[in-house]
Amino acid sequence: MNRFLKLAIVGLVASCGGGGNYKAPRNLENACMLASERPAYMRAMKQTERRWGVPVHVQMATIHQESKFIGDARTPHRYALGIIPMGRQSSAYGYSQALDNTWDDYRKETGNRRARRDNIRDATDFMGWYMDGTARRLGVSKQDAASQYLAYHEGRSGFANGSHRGKPWLMTVAGKVQARSELYRMQLASCR
16 A cells, blocks of 8 residues: 555544534523433443432533533633733633543542543532532532532532631622532423
8 A cells, every 4th residue: 555545544544533523502492402412421420420429411411501511611711910811710621621630639549540521521520420429428419519619619628617608709609510510300290
């Protein structure tokens, strides 16, 4: 086989199998339409619910808040003097917006060393792992989307210390996560 034909085959294979579909689903307001457009998301969340006991609607509401279901989501850049780039606000990345250190802890504890934050199965499994740990260590119900979100956002120690109470904006966001979780729960109960 000549060199050019080999190169063409490699190029063709690379173009077919590249990255995932990181764009957000078309309708984030309707859990049934979201599940129908992205059945792999629903399979991943149901698997996480079976493994960790975190309801699908709680996962969906948290992912909506964290990344709007964008697989390669990152935090915004920071700028000095409004123009000099200084890196990102944090290392949060992917569907779950997991931080580097927390993601590393998840991979070590679960043995899932090849897990990627831009893979929906890995991201939902991470979320289930984290929320299960929050339930076990802090007694936060896995059904309580608002409190689970606050512990997820602030970290378990921050939540236990009440760091969220001094952040009215965060309490508002947690209320929105709770409301969206309830909306998703009702929608999921009515769709096939």
